[in-house]
Amino acid sequence: MTYQQNTPEDRQAMLQTIGAASIEELFAQVPAPLRLNRPLNLPEPQGEMELAAHMAQLAGRNQAMDRWVCFLGAGSYDHFVPAVVDYIAGRGEFYTSYTPYQPEVSQGNLQTFFEYQTMITQLTGMDVSNASLYDGGSAAAEAVLMSFTATGRSHRVVVSRGVHPEYRRILHTYLENLETEVVELACPDGTTDPEEAAQALREPSACLLVQQPNFFGSLEEMEQLAQVAHEHGSLLVVVVDPISLGLLKRPGQYGADIVVAEGQSLGSPMSFGGPYLGVMACREEFLRRLPGRIAGQTVDRRGRRCWVLTLQTREQHIRREKATSNICTNQGLLAIRAAVYLSLLGPQGLWEQAELCLQKAHYAARRITEHDRFRVRFDRPFFKEFVVQDRQGRVAQVLDYAWQQGIAAGVPLGRWFPELEDCFLVAVTEKRTREQIDRLAQVLHQAP
Amino acid sequence: MRNHRATQLVFELSRPGRRGVRWPECDVPREEPQRLVPQRHLASAPPPLPELTEPDVVRHYVNLSTQNMSVDTHTYPLGSCTMKYNPKRNDAWASLPGFAQVHPYQPEPSIQGLLQLLYELQEYLAEIGGLDAVSLQPAAGAQGELTALLMAAAWFRDRQKELGPRTKVLIPDSAHGTNPASAAMAGFQAVTVRSNARGLVDLEDLQAKLDDQVAVFMITNPNTLGLFEPQIKQIADLVHQRGGLLYLDGANMNAILGITRPGDFGADMMHFNPHKTFSGPHGAGGPGAGPIAVRRELAPYLPVPVVVRDAEGRYRLDYDRPQSIGQVRSFFGNVGVLIRAYAYIRTHGPEGLRRVSEDAVLNANYLLALVKHFLPVPFGDRCMHEFVATAQKLRQERGISAMDLAKRLLDFGFHAPTVYFPITVRESMMIEPTETESKESLDALAQVLFRITEEAPELLHEAPHSTWISRPDEVRAARNPVLKWTPQENG
Numbered sequence: 001m002t003y004q005q006n007t008p009e010d011r012q013a014m015l016q017t018i019g020a021a022s023i024e025e026l027f028a029q030v031p032a033p034l035r036l037n038r039p040l041n042l043p044e045p046q047g048e049m050e051l052a053a054h055m056a057q058l059a060g061r062n063q064a065m066d067r068w069v070c071f072l073g074a075g076s077y078d079h080f081v082p083a084v085v086d087y088i089a090g091r092g093e094f095y096t097s098y099t100p101y102q103p104e105v106s107q108g109n110l111q112t113f114f115e116y117q118t119m120i121t122q123l124t125g126m127d128v129s130n131a132s133l134y135d136g137g138s139a140a141a142e143a144v145l146m147s148f149t150a151t152g153r154s155h156r157v158v159v160s161r162g163v164h165p166e167y168r169r170i171l172h173t174y175l176e177n178l179e180t181e182v183v184e185l186a187c188p189d190g191t192t193d194p195e196e197a198a199q200a201l202r203e204p205s206a207c208l209l210v211q212q213p214n215f216f217g218s219l220e221e222m223e224q225l226a227q228v229a230h231e232h233g234s235l236l237v238v239v240v241d242p243i244s245l246g247l248l249k250r251p252g253q254y255g256a257d258i259v260v261a262e263g264q265s266l267g268s269p270m271s272f273g274g275p276y277l278g279v280m281a282c283r284e285e286f287l288r289r290l291p292g293r294i295a296g297q298t299v300d301r302r303g304r305r306c307w308v309l310t311l312q313t314r315e316q317h318i319r320r321e322k323a324t325s326n327i328c329t330n331q332g333l334l335a336i337r338a339a340v341y342l343s344l345l346g347p348q349g350l351w352e353q354a355e356l357c358l359q360k361a362h363y364a365a366r367r368i369t370e371h372d373r374f375r376v377r378f379d380r381p382f383f384k385e386f387v388v389q390d391r392q393g394r395v396a397q398v399l400d401y402a403w404q405q406g407i408a409a410g411v412p413l414g415r416w417f418p419e420l421e422d423c424f425l426v427a428v429t430e431k432r433t434r435e436q437i438d439r440l441a442q443v444l445h446q447a448p
Numbered sequence: 449m450r451n452h453r454a455t456q457l458v459f460e461l462s463r464p465g466r467r468g469v470r471w472p473e474c475d476v477p478r479e480e481p482q483r484l485v486p487q488r489h490l491a492s493a494p495p496p497l498p499e500l501t502e503p504d505v506v507r508h509y510v511n512l513s514t515q516n517m518s519v520d521t522h523t524y525p526l527g528s529c530t531m532k533y534n535p536k537r538n539d540a541w542a543s544l545p546g547f548a549q550v551h552p553y554q555p556e557p558s559i560q561g562l563l564q565l566l567y568e569l570q571e572y573l574a575e576i577g578g579l580d581a582v583s584l585q586p587a588a589g590a591q592g593e594l595t596a597l598l599m600a601a602a603w604f605r606d607r608q609k610e611l612g613p614r615t616k617v618l619i620p621d622s623a624h625g626t627n628p629a630s631a632a633m634a635g636f637q638a639v640t641v642r643s644n645a646r647g648l649v650d651l652e653d654l655q656a657k658l659d660d661q662v663a664v665f666m667i668t669n670p671n672t673l674g675l676f677e678p679q680i681k682q683i684a685d686l687v688h689q690r691g692g693l694l695y696l697d698g699a700n701m702n703a704i705l706g707i708t709r710p711g712d713f714g715a716d717m718m719h720f721n722p723h724k725t726f727s728g729p730h731g732a733g734g735p736g737a738g739p740i741a742v743r744r745e746l747a748p749y750l751p752v753p754v755v756v757r758d759a760e761g762r763y764r765l766d767y768d769r770p771q772s773i774g775q776v777r778s779f780f781g782n783v784g785v786l787i788r789a790y791a792y793i794r795t796h797g798p799e800g801l802r803r804v805s806e807d808a809v810l811n812a813n814y815l816l817a818l819v820k821h822f823l824p825v826p827f828g829d830r831c832m833h834e835f836v837a838t839a840q841k842l843r844q845e846r847g848i849s850a851m852d853l854a855k856r857l858l859d860f861g862f863h864a865p866t867v868y869f870p871i872t873v874r875e876s877m878m879i880e881p882t883e884t885e886s887k888e889s890l891d892a893l894a895q896v897l898f899r900i901t902e903e904a905p906e907l908l909h910e911a912p913h914s915t916w917i918s919r920p921d922e923v924r925a926a927r928n929p930v931l932k933w934t935p936q937e938n939g
Binding site for chain 2: 002003004005006010011013014015017018019020023026027028029030031033034035036039040041042043044045046047048051052054055056057058059060061062063064065066068070072074075076078082084086087088090091092093094095096097098099100101102103104105106107108109111112114115117118119121122123125128129131132134135136137138145164166167169170172173174176177178219222223245246247248249250253262269270271272273274275276287293294295296297298299300301302304305306307308310311312313315316317318319320321322323325326327328329330331332333334335336339340342343344345346347348349350351352353355356358359360362363381382383399400403408411430433434437
């Protein structure tokens with residue numbers, strides 16, 4: 001039987017030791033009227049060989065990005081993942097361990113989390129990082145909740161519409177049963193207007209939530225936004241793209257208070273949206289409000305340097321309803337992937353990767369707009385992603401045509417932004433070659 | 449044998465000029481970055497990450513991995529966590545490019561295989577839970593709890609006229625800490641219900657606290673003591689009579705697969721922990737997943753999207769659900785974990801899942817029978833998939849704590865049970881062997897435990913003795929937090 005080890009003889013011997021006549025007797029606690037008197041209505045079992053064929057068949061019915069050329073982004077990116085990342089994360093000692101409740105036999109996890117936390121602070125320029133949250137979207141919501149207790153202003157937050165629409169939806173969902181007003185700032189020109197932000201922040205608000213580069217790929221004026229947020233006693237919470245930090249100013253440099261990110265870019269596959277990695281870092285003064293696990297350095301009884309889970313009095317298993325968050329199981333393995341990924345890249349590797357994205361995205365924008373039909377919708381600096389407008393307004397047909405040619409050309413924006421019905425978002429990572437970009441432009445230009 | 453360089457930090461191994469990745473030359477016409485992006489947005493230097501070669505990185509992290517205990521290498525009877533064997537085939541399938549290389553915003557016709565799998569998993573979980581509708585979105589059990597509570601809040605908002613304002617969530621004192629924390633996050637007041645002398649919900653206390661402001665009673669069944677609540681149906685009826693909803697924390701589903709179903713014993717909503725019940729794996733603390741199943745009346749409130757199948761047999765993502773609470777996580781959810789859960793369920797089938805629970809319960813009862821003579825189990829001779837023993841007597845008589853026993857077990861190559869939880873039992877040790885341990889490993893665990901209880905207290909206070917480090921100073925870690933490497937502090 002599958003993965004169990006008990007033979008019929010084992011079961012007999014064990015029942016004898018227990019003093020029970022049958023396994024059925026062990027379930028006597030479950031009242032008879034509540035029992036299921038029939039087998040579960042599920043497919044019959046399959047051995048490894050048959051199920052392998054079934055799984056391969058299901059996987060084969062997906063047109064995946066190993067065969068299509070991926071220009072899709074919007075929060076999930078086709079960055080290159082070195083083989084070492086899978087190799088390390090595939091080590092059973094990492095993969096099949098759990099939360100390091102016993103530090104003596106979890107130093108591998110704890111030290112790696114400590115290294116991960118350090119690398120996240122190096123990347124963001126912030127003081128402290130936790131050991132991961134679920135994903136970028138729920139991390140953004142957690143950051144906003146954190147800003148409530150940090151400022152004592154839980155009744156109002158100001159959010160730019162340049163923040164990923166799904167992240168904003170998550171925030172609305174999290175806040176629905178709390179009495180918080182969520183004020184959204186329009187981005188008619190592709191970025192958040194600091195004047196408008198200042199206006200909105202006049203009424204006391206816990207934080208200003210923005211994204212850099214924002215959902216449209218455009219670069220926000222972070223220094224100005226930080227200034228207006230702080231002038232009004234609000235925190236600046238920023239969602240960042242980790243790869244962009246190879247080149248762009250770090251949030252710590254422009255005065256961010258809490259930084260979150262989707263860490264999928266740091267060595268994890270797109271996997272239709274998960275598992276991903278919620279990155280969160282903040283300034284020292286908010287440390288005790290930080291949600292999630294944190295690894296800290298200490299010494300053991302013989303004076304040896306080692307690492308433990310620390311500041312656990314913030315957490316649900318100690319504080320229960322007074323905890324900073326309900327999070328328990330997090331995304332440890334994805335944090336390990338990110339640590340391995342960043343150690344492989346190093347400063348020079350990340351810088352070059354970011355520059356490749358920058359160069360290739362701008363080349364793609366130039367090539368696509370060689371045809372009058374297309375223009376870059378916003379006249380704003382961008383990093384690796386930009387909004388293309390189809391002047392003929394046939395986005396669905398264009399994208400479908402490109403798909404038939406083996407190119408995933410972009411993400412249509414009408415679903416979230418009715419005013420951008422004629423636009424799609426194009427992302428270009430270091431993986432895209434000049435040939436692929438030229439072909440993207442050619443196919444778009446030929447589209448019906 | 450041990451490689452002591454492994455305890456150096458990656459930053460200490462760093463040497464300027466080394467690197468582990470080399471990118472291709474830029475194959476498009478290059479412009480100066482300042483011409484593409486104004487200087488004010490650019491950093492003057494890249495982040496100060498460590499500099500290592502690929503062999504450095506591999507040796508460092510492989511050595512670190514060997515400092516962990518894991519299910520692949522050790523018996524791991526960590527109560528409440530269901531540390532069962534993680535089938536390698538499931539990992540291989542989740543990594544197929546047809547699953548792993550799929551972007552979340554691909555057109556639906558291009559992902560029919562994946563949507564079929566997710567749709568079928570929704571159906572399987574509904575069947576296993578005895579409920580009607582499923583969301584696969586929550587990223588972990590705690591997020592499943594929060595999602596369901598937000599749904600309950602919306603459900604009551606729509607029924608405020610008949611049912612009045614509902615502001616409280618009742619939670620037994622033996623519950624996981626996530627329950628009250630989730631209730632608070634969802635904007636409810638968490639109210640604790642006492643356990644009785646038998647470790648079950650105290651019905652009198654429940655009735656006293658069950659008023660017209662109670663939205664939800666969150667119950668873990670089997671509970672964290674490894675006991676099935678025999679009065680669960682009466683509890684459900686009481687909650688329903690007052691207009692409340694019953695939530696089942698599904699952390700302990702490994703005990704009841706195909707035996708009894710939460711929907712059949714009165715739950716209106718529940719979450720699953722696929723990383724436990726359906727063999728995750730646990731991944732150093734995650735990723736998990738926290739799918740929720742609910743009764744038909746609550747289905748309109750599920751987060752979006754839900755996978756649906758149309759009359760022609762095509763699968764699509766349904767976002768058009770006006771009463772939906774919205775979204776709790778970006779994109780679809782922890783799909784890689786869900787694929788493994790699907791494969792696990794398909795591998796076992798209906799009988800196989802039932803046998804999983806039978807062997808999980810048999811193994812736990814067997815271990816209980818072996819240890820109860822020297823390590824009292826306060827709540828009786830029988831358990832479901834786990835049981836809670838107490839070292840209280842050892843503590844009083846010989847000064848040996850549950851923590852001492854836990855630490856000493858490590859020396860003998862066993863991971864420790866969960867200690868000091870549930871908080872309703874003093875010096876508690878929560879032991880969950882799971883169905884994938886053999887009789888021999890349970891015999892060995894019991895023998896070692898017995899031997900340890902006979903050992904000198906001084907030896908135990910300093911355990912473990914065989915690990916590289918022993919008894920880290922946790923107070924110091926919390927008082928003077930060092931949460932990142934800096935050249936000054938560590939160099």
